[in-house]
Amino acid sequence: MIPEMGQFALALAWALALVQAVLGLAGAARGSAGAMAAARRAALAQCAALVLAYACLTASFLRIDFSVLLVAANSSTRTPWFYRLTGVWGNHEGSMLLWALSLSLWQAAVAAFSRSLTESFRARVLGVLGAVSVGFLAFLVLTSNPFERLVPMPAEGRDLNPMLQDPGMIIHPPLLYMGYVGMAVAFAFAIAALLSGRMDAAWARWSRPWTLVAWVFLTLGILVGSAWAYYELGWGGWWFWDPVENASLMPWLLGTALLHSLIVTEKRGAFRSWTVLLAIGAFSLSLLGTFLVRSGVITSVHAFASDPKRGVFILGLLALTVGVSLLLFAWRAPRLSGGGAFAPVSREGSLLVNNVLMASAAGAVLLGTIYPMVIDALHAGKISVGPPYFETVFVPLMVPAVVLMALAPFLRWKRDALARVLRRVWPELIGALLIAALGVWAMNHVTFGAFLGIALTAWVVLASLRLLVDRLRQGGAVGLAARLRGIPGSWWGMWLSHLGVGVFILGVTLVGALEQRLDVKMMPGEAAELAGYRFVLRGVSEVPGPNYTAQRGELEVWREGRMLTVLAPEKRAYFRSAMPMTESAIDWGVFRDVYVSLGDPTGDGGWVVLLFYKPFISWIWFGAIAIAVGGLAAALDRRYRRLARRMASVPLPEALPEPAAEAVR
Amino acid sequence: MTARGKRLALILAALALLGGATALVLSAMRENLVFFHTPSEVAEGKAPFGRTFRIGGLVAPGSLERLPDGVTVRFAVTDTAKTIPVVYRGALPDLFSEGKGAVAQGKLGPDGVFVASEVLAKHDENYMPVEAQHAVDQAQRAAATLKP
Numbered sequence: 046m047i048p049e050m051g052q053f054a055l056a057l058a059w060a061l062a063l064v065q066a067v068l069g070l071a072g073a074a075r076g077s078a079g080a081m082a083a084a085r086r087a088a089l090a091q092c093a094a095l096v097l098a099y100a101c102l103t104a105s106f107l108r109i110d111f112s113v114l115l116v117a118a119n120s121s122t123r124t125p126w127f128y129r130l131t132g133v134w135g136n137h138e139g140s141m142l143l144w145a146l147s148l149s150l151w152q153a154a155v156a157a158f159s160r161s162l163t164e165s166f167r168a169r170v171l172g173v174l175g176a177v178s179v180g181f182l183a184f185l186v187l188t189s190n191p192f193e194r195l196v197p198m199p200a201e202g203r204d205l206n207p208m209l210q211d212p213g214m215i216i217h218p219p220l221l222y223m224g225y226v227g228m229a230v231a232f233a234f235a236i237a238a239l240l241s242g243r244m245d246a247a248w249a250r251w252s253r254p255w256t257l258v259a260w261v262f263l264t265l266g267i268l269v270g271s272a273w274a275y276y277e278l279g280w281g282g283w284w285f286w287d288p289v290e291n292a293s294l295m296p297w298l299l300g301t302a303l304l305h306s307l308i309v310t311e312k313r314g315a316f317r318s319w320t321v322l323l324a325i326g327a328f329s330l331s332l333l334g335t336f337l338v339r340s341g342v343i344t345s346v347h348a349f350a351s352d353p354k355r356g357v358f359i360l361g362l363l364a365l366t367v368g369v370s371l372l373l374f375a376w377r378a379p380r381l382s383g384g385g386a387f388a389p390v391s392r393e394g395s396l397l398v399n400n401v402l403m404a405s406a407a408g409a410v411l412l413g414t415i416y417p418m419v420i421d422a423l424h425a426g427k428i429s430v431g432p433p434y435f436e437t438v439f440v441p442l443m444v445p446a447v448v449l450m451a452l453a454p455f456l457r458w459k460r461d462a463l464a465r466v467l468r469r470v471w472p473e474l475i476g477a478l479l480i481a482a483l484g485v486w487a488m489n490h491v492t493f494g495a496f497l498g499i500a501l502t503a504w505v506v507l508a509s510l511r512l513l514v515d516r517l518r519q520g521g522a523v524g525l526a527a528r529l530r531g532i533p534g535s536w537w538g539m540w541l542s543h544l545g546v547g548v549f550i551l552g553v554t555l556v557g558a559l560e561q562r563l564d565v566k567m568m569p570g571e572a573a574e575l576a577g578y579r580f581v582l583r584g585v586s587e588v589p590g591p592n593y594t595a596q597r598g599e600l601e602v603w604r605e606g607r608m609l610t611v612l613a614p615e616k617r618a619y620f621r622s623a624m625p626m627t628e629s630a631i632d633w634g635v636f637r638d639v640y641v642s643l644g645d646p647t648g649d650g651g652w653v654v655l656l657f658y659k660p661f662i663s664w665i666w667f668g669a670i671a672i673a674v675g676g677l678a679a680a681l682d683r684r685y686r687r688l689a690r691r692m693a694s695v696p697l698p699e700a701l702p703e704p705a706a707e708a709v710r
Numbered sequence: 711m712t713a714r715g716k717r718l719a720l721i722l723a724a725l726a727l728l729g730g731a732t733a734l735v736l737s738a739m740r741e742n743l744v745f746f747h748t749p750s751e752v753a754e755g756k757a758p759f760g761r762t763f764r765i766g767g768l769v770a771p772g773s774l775e776r777l778p779d780g781v782t783v784r785f786a787v788t789d790t791a792k793t794i795p796v797v798y799r800g801a802l803p804d805l806f807s808e809g810k811g812a813v814a815q816g817k818l819g820p821d822g823v824f825v826a827s828e829v830l831a832k833h834d835e836n837y838m839p840v841e842a843q844h845a846v847d848q849a850q851r852a853a854a855t856l857k858p
Contacts, residue, residue: 389720401724405731412735427746427841429764432741437733494740564800566780625804642799647780653801
C-alpha cells in the first residue's frame with residue numbers, strides 16, 4: 046500500500062507543478078490576483094506531495110519491503126538502518142526523487158519567504174520553477190519510477206553498493222542537490238526578470254541571497270564529496286578531475302561569477318544582461334551535470350544505471366531549457382542594456398575580469414569534460430582528457446583571479462587609478478613575495494609552483510588583514526566594538542570567503558609539494574619508514590561486520606621513539622556482492638594527515654600497504670568551509686531583509702526606469 | 711578618451727583575455743589528450759611509442775603475477791584477439807581481477823611491454839569500463855567479419 050501511496054503522491058505532485066507553472070505565468074501576464082495566489086498554494090502543495098512520496102520510499106526502505114524493486118536492489122536484511130535510510134538516494138530513481146524534492150523545497154521556500162517580492166514577480170518565479178518541476182517529475186514518472194514493484198518478492202536484497210555505505214554519503218548528495226537545484230531559483234529569477242522587463246537594484250537584492258544560499262550548498266556538497274573521495278577511495282587523492290566532479294565544479298564556477306556580477310547589478314545597475322546570461326548558464330550546467338551523472342555516458346561510482354532512454358530525456362530537457370531561455374534572452378535582453386558607465390580600472394572593471402576568468406575556467410572544464418564524449422559519440426575514436434590538461438588550464442586562469450580577488454576590494458567604484466591602490470598595498474605585495482621566498486627555502490622545496498602558491502596565500506591573507514584594518518580605521522569617534530558591529534554581514538562574508546580561498550590554496554600547494562607516498566610489501570611484524578614516521582604492521586586479522594567480513598590490519602605509527610596511534614585500515618568483502626572495498630585509516634591532524642590503506646595480500650602472509658604523509662591537507666577543507674561560511678554570512682546580511690521590508694511597503698512600478706532605481710538606492 | 715572609447719577598450723581587453731584563455735585551452739588539450747588503443751591496435755603497431763595512451767580489455771586469466779618486491783605486478787590485457795603484457799607498480803584497484811575488464815594508462819616500452827602508471831577498474835561489479843567493453847566488441851566484430 047505504501048509504495049502505491051508514494052506513486053500517487055508523485056503523480057499528484059506532477060499535476061500540481063503543472064497547475065503552478067500555468068497559473069503562475071498566465072496569472073502574472075494577465076494580472077490575475079486569484080491565479081497568482083493559487084500558484085503559490087500549488088507550490089506549497091507540490092512540496093507536501095513530494096515530501097509524502099519521499100517519506101513513502103523511505104518507509105519502504107526502513108521496513109525492508111523487497112516487493113519494491115528499488116529496495117530489493119539497494120538494501121538487504123543485514124544492511125544497517127542508517128544505510129537503508131541513505132540507500133534511498135544511493136541509486137538512480139531515489140536520487141532523482143531527492144532532486145525533485147530539493148526543487149520543491151526551494152519552491153516552497155520562495156512561496157513562503159518572499160513576501161517582499163511583488164505579487165506578479167513571485168508568480169513568475171514560481172511559474173518558471175513549476176515548469177522545471179514538470180519536466181523533472183515527468184522524467185521520474187515516465188522513465189525512473191522509484192516505486193516499481195518486484196514480483197515475485199525475493200527473500201534477500203542485493204544490498205547497497207559498498208562504496209556508498211559510508212557516513213560521507215549521508216550528507217553529500219542532499220547538500221549537492223540543494224546546490225544544483227538552488228541554481229534553478231537564480232535561473233527562475235533571471236527568467237522572471239526577462240519576462241517582466243524588470244531588472245533593477247531591487248531585483249538584484251532579491252536574487253542575491255537565494256543565489257548565495259544555493260552556492261553555499263554547492264560549495265559544501267563539493268567539499269564533502271571531495272573529502273569522501275579522499276578517505277573512501279583509498280588513493281589519498283582529493284580531486285581527480287573526474288567528469289562527475291567537473292559536473293559539480295562547472296556550476297560552482299559560473300555561480301561564483303554570478304554572485305559577483307549580481308553585486309555590480311545591485312550597486313551600479315550595470316552588467317544586467319551578463320547577470321541574466323550567467324544565471325541561465327549556471328542552471329544549464331547544473332542540468333548538464335545531472336545528465337552526465339545520470340545518463341550513464343561516463344563510468345563512475347555515480348553512474349548507477351545506463352538506460353539510453355533516460356539520457357535522451359534529460360538531454361531533451363536540457364536542450365529545451367537552454368533553447369527557450371536563450372530565445373527569450375535574445376528577444377528581451379536589449380531592454381536590459383545600460384547601467385552606470387565605468388573606467389577599466391575600477392571595482393566594476395575588476396569584477397568583470399573575475400567574471401571573464403570564472404566563465405573561461407568553466408568553459409575549459411566543460412570542454413575537457415565533454416570533448417571525449419563528443420568524439421566517442423561521433424565514432425571518431427576513444428580518447429580521454431586527464432588531470433594534466435585541467436591543471437595546465439586551470440592554474441593560469443585562477444592565478445590572476447586570485448591576485449585580483451585580494452586587490453579588488455581596495456578599488457573604488459566607477460574609476461580608480463592603479464597607482465593609488467598600489468601605493469596603498471605595496472607593503473603587502475612585497476611581503477607576500479618575501480614570505481613565499483622564505484617558505485620555499487624553509488621547506489627545502491624550491492619550485493615555481495610552491496613559490497606561487499605560498500605567495501598567493503600570503504598576498505590574500507595580508508591584503509585581507511589590511512582591508513580589515515583600513516575598514517576599522519574609518520568610522521570616526523565610535524569605539525572598536527561598535528565599529529566591528531557596524532560592518533555589514535555581506536562585507537564579513539566577502540572577507541571570510543576570500544580569506545578561505547587563501548587557506549585553500551595553501552592546503553593545495555603544500556600537500557602537492559610535500560606529500561609522500563610509499564607502496565610497500567609488509568610482513569606481520571615488519572616496519573616501514575616514511576617522512577619521519579615509522580609504521581609497524583602488527584598483523585592482519587579477520588573481523589566480522591554487519592553485512593561484510595573485513596581483513597583488518599593494525600599498524601602502529603611511531604615518531605621519534607613514541608607511539609602516536611594504532612591505525613586499522615580494512616579490506617572488506619560484502620556478502621551480497623563480490624565487491625571488495627578498501628577502508629583507509631587516517632590519523633587526522635591540523636598540520637598533517639597520516640593515511641594508511643591496505644592493498645592486496647601477496648599470498649605469502651604479507652600485504653601490500655599504502656602509506657601516505659599528507660601535510661596541510663585539512664587546510665583544503667578549512668578553506669572550503671570558510672568560503673561557505675562567508676557565503677552564508679553574506680546571505681544573512683541585514684540589508685537584504687531591511688530592504689525587503691521597505692520594498693514591500695512601497696510597491697514599485699514594474700520596469701523601474703534607471704534614475705528612479707538610483708533614487709531608491 | 712570618451713566613455714564609449716573606454717567601454718570599447720574594456721571590451722577589447724576582455725576579448726584579448728578570452729582569446730588568451732582559448733589559446734591556453736587548445737594547446738593544453740593538444741598536449742594532454744590521451745588516446746585509447748585496443749590490444750589489437752597495439753599489436754598491429756598503431757599505438758605510439760613514448761607517448762601516454764590507454765589500453766583496455768579483459769585481464770587475461772592466469773596472467774596476474776606479483777614480482778618478488780611484492781608491489782610490482784605483471785598481467786596481460788586482452789581483447790580476445792590479441793594480448794598485451796602490462797607491468798604496474800602499486801596497489802591495484804579493488805575490483806581488479808582476472809577475467810574482468812580493466813583499463814591501464816601508461817607508455818609502451820621498446821620491449822612491447824606496456825608500463826602502466828595508472829590502472830582503472832570498474833566501480834561496480836555489474837558494469838564494465840566502457841573502453842574495455844569497446845575493445846572486446848571491436849575484436850569480436852573484426853573476428854566476425856573475418857570468418858565468412
